[in-house]
Amino acid sequence: MEPILVYGHPLGSSMGLVAALEWLGQPYRATRVDLFTDIHTDAYRRLNGRGEAPLLITDKGEPLSETIAIGLWLEARDRERRISFAPGSREADLMHQYMAFLNTGFTQAFAGYWVALESEDADPRDRDAWRRLGRRLVNDRHAKLEAMIGDTPYLLGDKPTLADAVFVGVARWADFHQAIDPAAYPKVTALKARLHEDPAVRFAVALEDGEGPPGSGALKGHVPLYELLAPVSA
Template identity: 55%
Template sequence: MEPVLVYGVPAGSSMGLVAALEWMGQPYRLCRVDMLGEMREASYARINARHETPVLITDDGRSLSETMAIAAWLEARDTGRRISFEPHSPQADRMHQWMAFINTGFTGAFAPLWTALEMDPPDPHQQASLRRFGREAVIERHDKLEAMLRNSPHAFLAGERPTLADGLLIGVARWLDFHAVAEPGRWPRLAALRARLQADAAVQFALAIENGEQPRGTGACRGHVALADLIGQATPA
């Protein structure tokens, strides 16, 4: 069977992994999950006990969670090096460095904003504090990323073509707009990189999928699987 990527809506970070699968070009399927509804149901724990996305159901039926673990699984199977580089090469090291930064501090900075948004029942005083703290953290991480890009000679994070690092970035970077933290132009190098990625056909495909459309893509995507059909079939990792 083809691997199945369980991706979350709205605005899940997993959008970038859909783009990476398109860049990779190997057959895969998708499973759409409403993070504000279906993901919170008890049955979802059969796929991920932490009730999170993304999740990858591997080609042998195992359930693999956590973005970095899924990225490592994809990298190991990227024999054509379409989304990665030769192991132990300087390019691979740089890609992994970018991925680690994006998946830790950069992504984590948004956590207070998501907590405030999803708080139920709402607590206006606590939500205001969370939003203030979150905005400050997001701006600080964007400042760091902009500085890291200052001396980069590449069109994308790790080279002249998008890689897994760019997929991780584009899935999260749009949260700046979602949470209305600041204008993207405040960080011109990052804004230019985002524009290049958003113009990419695979990213446009992933965004269209997220919006519930049926784009053509590369043909690597073999369609969607219903969440109910996955629950109970996958073997937890």
């Protein structure tokens, strides 16, 4: 069977993995879940105990969660090196370095913003404090990323890789929360704009928005969530 990527909306970090699957070009299917409702059920938690997206159901039917684990699963199957580099190469090491940086401190920096957004009943002073902390951390991580980026069109050369996939799913949160001045981070801003012009990213965003755009042809269809949950909820 084809692997199935469970991706979340709205604004899921998993959007980047949909783009990565499109760049990879191997057959896959997908399941679209609501991040506020679908993933908080007991049945979903039997697939991912943390109740989060993304989730991959591998070609053997086994659930695999965590962005980095899913990215490495894709990397191991990328024999044509479309979205990764030769194992053991310097480029592969640097790609893993970017993926880890982006999936940890860079992603976590937004936590204060999300908590403030989701805690409507909290004291407004607390919410302001969480947003201020978020702004400080997001800008700190953007400054660090700006310093890491070289002169190539994508993070590691002239084509997007898994590092760009992890970046593009999360980087748009800075705009959503109005956390940064884009002009302060010209390399980050240019990379984000370039990636959002990419057909695979446009496809992934359209899927997230509930549209059915034509893609590369690698996506072989959607699987409703209840079909994934049926074997474990029976």
